[in-house]
Amino acid sequence: MQVYNLEVLSNVKVSDRYWHMVVDASEIKEEIKPGQFFNIKCADESFPFLRRPFSIYRINKVEKTIEFLYLIKGLGTVRLTDIKAGEKVDIFGPLGVGFTLEPEWDTILLLARGVGIATLAALAQEAAQQNVKCVAILSARSNNDLLATETLQGFGAEVYKVTEEDGTSDVDNVEKIIEDIFKEHDIKAGFTCGSQRLSKLMQRVTKNKDIPGQIALEEHMGCAMGVCYACVCDLQHEDHVESVRVCKEGPVFDLNKVVLS
Amino acid sequence: MQVYNLEVLSNVKVSDRYWHMVVDASEIKEEIKPGQFFNIKCADESFPFLRRPFSIYRINKVEKTIEFLYLIKGLGTVRLTDIKAGEKVDIFGPLGVGFTLEPEWDTILLLARGVGIATLAALAQEAAQQNVKCVAILSARSNNDLLATETLQGFGAEVYKVTEEDGTSDVDNVEKIIEDIFKEHDIKAGFTCGSQRLSKLMQRVTKNKDIPGQIALEEHMGCAMGVCYACVCDLQHEDHVESVRVCKEGPVFDLNKVVLS
Amino acid sequence: MKKPSLSVQIGKLNLTNPIMPASGAFGAEMEGLFDFDKLGAVVPKSITKYPRGGNTTPRVCEVNGGMINSIGIQSKGLDYYLEHIIPAYKDYETPLIASISADSIDEYAEMSEIIGNETGVSGIELNISCPNLKGDGKAFGMDAAISHELVKKVKNVTDKTIIAKLTPNVTSIQEIARACEEAGADGLNVANTLLAMAIDVHTRQPKIGNVLGGISGPAIKPIIVRMIYQVKQVCSIPIIGCGGVMNAEDAIEMIIAGATAVQVGTASFIKPMAMIEIINGVEAYLKEYEIEDINELIGDIHIPSQVTNCNA
Amino acid sequence: MKKPSLSVQIGKLNLTNPIMPASGAFGAEMEGLFDFDKLGAVVPKSITKYPRGGNTTPRVCEVNGGMINSIGIQSKGLDYYLEHIIPAYKDYETPLIASISADSIDEYAEMSEIIGNETGVSGIELNISCPNLKGDGKAFGMDAAISHELVKKVKNVTDKTIIAKLTPNVTSIQEIARACEEAGADGLNVANTLLAMAIDVHTRQPKIGNVLGGISGPAIKPIIVRMIYQVKQVCSIPIIGCGGVMNAEDAIEMIIAGATAVQVGTASFIKPMAMIEIINGVEAYLKEYEIEDINELIGDIHIPSQVTNCNA
């Protein structure tokens, strides 16, 4: 982790509520792994005050660029849209622990909700590079928000889409789709991000099927480097509960240990 | 006084340290007088927090524009330079009491230091319109800073320039120049802005010559509309000292009454 | 939804809406900007018994998220106030709350009695953040017993609604608030400015002529919201929230924390129309959340599960 | 001009420069960012005797010019601290100041005695802003007599440099500071966070899980600078300024107000290299103003003519 002042190569609106930023990462010598994140200063001045955490969305080793996909939420993300191609962005990272892909996992299931797709897309990219088959369920409010579908398909993933707009995104229906996927594919591990309800579903599914699972969590952050203990969550171990830092031990955790509220 | 959101027609650097802004004032129906000022929000966000006061530099009744001339000093004036032509600027005014030109004053003397010229230029413009002869002494650090010379000459003013660069700006030399001017012209009133030392000199001169004088003062402001009493200065009346508000009773005061520190 | 009701009550005062100016940041000079009858009340600058000159300039300086001021209650004295300031508002229906500052408890009582007899005055706000010159120089509002005595004496001499404006520069604002309530205060203003200082590192001089001043503006809002919440837990008289309100959301935050009304000070310096925007914004919020009466919102904070722990 | 001297002394501690981290905003996790030996001292997060879980999330929220936190001294306990935290700094020469929190005066003394015996520890900072569980729940640092007793007991059990970290949530910080000095404190940290609160107007829930938290960052700097100045008037032991320092100018402002050293907390969250930038900036300032020794700057405020008046 370091503070970098990197050139923005593009920063454009990709749908109603989402923006996409490409940054020149040639300065970053550290390895960046899917599931890791950067803490970004959204504006020069002291307003907004804190940095904002964003997962790495794509890592392009050849072009030496990294990409972020972000949802406009409040002041920070609004200001982030003001940064123009050619300008610099102050990013701090890479931070945290990313996803793990075990060699024996030849087929994996991704379940992403909303902007959670930004986090899982990087994993799908990595999976493709390791010739791991990805089956992905993407859930969103509207079809307009299902923006990374093509990106994932480009990585060879088999993508199922569910939305409120189509009335297909309820947990029961997603569970049915998962059941169907398990009938067709020998899923070795499950990954999820972006929704408590869907994470609980995935937790149940991976437990029932007795396969490993991983989850990328979000929590409000202070330092993003493990010193302030703002971003904790609980892991249930056999005999005790452990408090861990999303920014340091996470944001990716063992799905079967995370205590979901 | 009102809050206006006006279009900036141009905002450009005119010398090392000075910028010039032209604003579309067609919305302003109130009369704007030389010596009055506007309190300007230099940036959208809450940083810097307070507005900044700027004198009216030129009033163009035909084009319906107003102009400001400003010196880069700190955060506020730096941020003001970010506003581009076509964008809007949030200005509050016109504020305060401006200069008075009595009908019998056919020749007047202006003594301006630094950015004080911005304030006196509007007066020179008004004087020209009333066929009043202006003699002006402009004092600045460097010749580069003497930017309004041509503007004043354009209004028909006779301009004397003194600078540190030329070693001509000391009070003694300015006093000599004033003496020479009085020999040549029948000065009916003196006006000054921008320097304590030169204001004291002008106070002395107008007293000795027994002519009226006016001064435009600057003081740190809170409200700029007379309610907070942040911006006070003292007037010496015959029998008592009166505390007055620069933003409300001023910024232009009777030079012979102002208590200069 | 029908137009929500914004009216609130403080003592005998019926306010058509909860938004009013903070003393020292409002005056008849603003008449041209908007109709004062749109405000819940008007509150002119604190007045002292005798004329006072105020402090050395610079009297204000900017800081991150706010400003420091040390005006020093520049005042033309009570006589001038009665003759010129109060009458300036006589054409308005909105209640006038007179803010007073004094050097001793007796002087507060004396001034309250005189001002309380004015028909143009509906309520009195006691600015008890000024130093007690007959005591140890500490502000009246820093001591619960003194605050109690002060409010009690004032209540004895007037029937007008009495609001004690507390200083936030205390260990326990609850204690002072309780003392004022017990002494009969009709309302509590939480709060005045926090004592602050800024130094110019180049000249090494204080940025304020008087060295110390009070900080106002958004920087202090989280501290004031906390105090409103704390006072609400221990008092039942209405609270007027004051400190750092810049927009309708800030005002609503204070109301949810427990404020019945909200004063707007520094915001008017940046946005002279701030109070009007806030009134409109509060009404829009009530409509959005289908709240028919603003009184439902007062103190209606939703605390998921309360944990009290070391906050450091 | 030759390289100015930045070294300062606090009790027995010789610091090569006055800049150090604030407890809770620093840890060995930052090792990759810069060389800790560049710092005047290191100050790990406050530790408690027994492991503690800390508060409900969200534990932080952003406010104008700062943030509110309520972490709740999440701690792995004293044993873990001695075995793992202190040794993590053993390769550094810069002094380690251990910050401790406790539930009773005796526990402070007990912990100080144990920690004082560690060779890896050069000084102890007493975080007395935590509530006194054996008392009325108010923080130790809110009561002068309790603060005095606490510091005195600690001084009796260890020879290490003792710094009392004061809470700013008090009526008179001078009174608490004097009590600590009289009890033998070697230095005073001015100060911890101010108690604050923020409410989400849409959910009507507090933005902090624990309802209340402490505000840090530039918003509080003017209040802290004032307190440093006030404490400097009445105490002669060194002051460590803490609260809202974002850059070298802020640190210098505190030094001019009277601080011998300066802690940097929240700034590191926004600019992880902040402390290094500040050290370089302070040195550049000394060069610019041809100050050979930073000690000349401490408390060297230029007050043109002092007026004391009502600050409201």
Ligand SMILES: Cc1cc2nc3c(=O)[nH]c(=O)nc-3n(C[C@H](O)[C@H](O)[C@H](O)COP(=O)(O)OP(=O)(O)OC[C@H]3O[C@@H](n4cnc5c(N)ncnc54)[C@H](O)[C@@H]3O)c2cc1C
């Ligand atoms: C590890 C991690 C990875 C993330 N990756 C992405 C991503 O790839 N794309 C994306 O769009 N968003 C991502 N988020 C969420 C993103 O950080 C928030 O949407 C963003 O901080 C909102 O800032 P704001 O100022 O626009 O919103 P506001 O709601 O105004 O923010 C107010 C405060 O709350 C904090 N906050 C609000 N929402 C969140 C959240 N969900 N998690 C943590 N802090 C929050 C902000 O950081 C800020 O301090 C991620 C969050 C985490 C923790």
Ligand SMILES: Cc1cc2nc3c(=O)[nH]c(=O)nc-3n(C[C@H](O)[C@H](O)[C@H](O)COP(=O)(O)OP(=O)(O)OC[C@H]3O[C@@H](n4cnc5c(N)ncnc54)[C@H](O)[C@@H]3O)c2cc1C
């Ligand atoms: C009535 C009046 C008319 C003015 N007219 C002009 C003009 O036409 N052109 C021009 O360049 N400048 C003018 N000034 C000065 C101008 O207001 C300041 O230079 C400006 O406020 C500096 O802001 P800053 O943020 O760049 O500087 P900073 O020094 O960072 O400002 C910090 C704070 O100090 C205040 N401040 C600093 N200098 C002054 C000052 N001289 N007077 C009042 N407040 C000050 C600022 O408003 C701000 O609140 C005028 C001032 C007044 C009072």
Ligand SMILES: Cc1cc2nc3c(=O)[nH]c(=O)nc-3n(C[C@H](O)[C@H](O)[C@H](O)COP(=O)(O)O)c2cc1C
């Ligand atoms: C310039 C100025 C002058 C003030 N004068 C007074 C005063 O005379 N009496 C008083 O009770 N409060 C006075 N205050 C305090 C305000 O009424 C208010 O309590 C404080 O500014 C916090 O509110 P704000 O953040 O909305 O400004 C003054 C504040 C400012 C900024």
Ligand SMILES: Cc1cc2nc3c(=O)[nH]c(=O)nc-3n(C[C@H](O)[C@H](O)[C@H](O)COP(=O)(O)O)c2cc1C
């Ligand atoms: C996230 C966080 C955790 C903190 N934890 C502690 C702590 O454990 N002990 C302590 O004495 N102070 C703690 N503090 C307070 C800081 O040490 C410091 O006093 C305060 O943040 C003001 O300084 P700053 O504005 O530079 O951050 C903490 C502050 C923050 C922001």
Ligand code: FES
């Ligand atoms: S954000 Fe500070 S420990 Fe995670």
Ligand code: FES
């Ligand atoms: S700035 Fe408020 S009275 Fe002049």
